Amino acid sequence: xxxxxxxxxxxxxxxxxxxxxxxxxxxxxxxxxxxxxxxxxxxxxxxxxxxxxxxxxxxxxxxxxxxxxxxxxxxxxxxxxxxxxxxxxxxxxxxxxxxxxxxxxxxxxxxxxxxxxxxxxxxxxxxxxxxxxxxxxxxxxxxxxxxxxxxxxxxxxxxxxxxxxxxxxxxxxxxxxxxxxxxxxxxxxx
Numbered sequence: 001x002x003x004x005x006x007x008x009x010x011x012x013x014x015x016x017x018x019x020x021x022x023x024x025x026x027x028x029x030x031x032x033x034x035x036x037x038x039x040x041x042x043x044x045x046x047x048x049x050x051x052x053x054x055x056x057x058x059x060x061x062x063x064x065x066x067x068x069x070x071x072x073x074x075x076x077x078x079x080x081x082x083x084x085x086x087x088x089x090x091x092x093x094x095x096x097x098x099x100x101x102x103x104x105x106x107x108x109x110x111x112x113x114x115x116x117x118x119x120x121x122x123x124x125x126x127x128x129x130x131x132x133x134x135x136x137x138x139x140x141x142x143x144x145x146x147x148x149x150x151x152x153x154x155x156x157x158x159x160x161x162x163x164x165x166x167x168x169x170x171x172x173x174x175x176x177x178x179x180x181x182x183x184x185x186x187x188x189x190x
Contacts, residue, residue: 062093062157070099071174079107080141082177085148093157096131101149101175105141112140112180115149120172127159128171138180 005013068091070084085100105111117135119125132152141147151173159165 060157061095062160064093064160065090066093066155066159066168067170068097068099068153068155069170069172070101071172072101073174073176075176075178078111078113078177078179079105080111080113080177081106082175091155093160094154096152096154099151099153099173101134101151102146103139103141103149103177104146105143108143110140110142112138112182113177114138114180115175115177117173117175120174121168123164124155124159124168124171127156127162127165128173129154129156135175138182139177 068089070087070089072082072084074080074082081102081104083102085102089097089099091097103113114137115135117133119128130151130153132150134149134151139147139149153173155171159168
């Protein structure tokens with residue numbers, strides 16, 4: 001038979017157990033906080049091409065121009081056709097631009113989809129401001145319906161004073177449509 005641990009050994013074992021429990025609780029907390037913290041980080045820094053929302057454009061319009069290219073993609077499981085109505089637009093910094101995309105449901109069933117976006121090069125994301133956008137909103141498109149979706153935007157004039165972006169003369173705004181989580185869940189339940 002083994003002897004009972006002495007009081008010092010019991011304290012060490014209790015401390016080790018407490019530290020292990022704290023580590024597990026801390027990791028679980030960080031796992032739940034990771035997505036909102038990453039989202040907040042991307043919105044603040046423009047990391048990963050995350051654009052910024054704006055309420056209104058600045059009244060300062062610079063002479064420097066930038067070409068904005070428009071790209072569209074559709075997840076493989078969606079019966080949608082999705083295209084920009086124009087491939088490029090040249091705007092002056094802080095001049096309001098409008099891009100229009102067309103989405104058409106190619107199926108005999110209604111489709112609910114949601115679009116996400118990014119900007120390339122990623123370092124420009126912090127300067128790309130959306131005034132109006134269809135992104136992250138469920139779009140339900142009736143069978144064979146065609147819908148036009150606008151994006152109202154401007155490129156912040158601060159881009160001109162950032163040495164990291166002085167060589168940038170074009171930016172690509174890219175959208176991808178995915179099946180809405182609500183519609184995907186309903187399809188799995190059937």
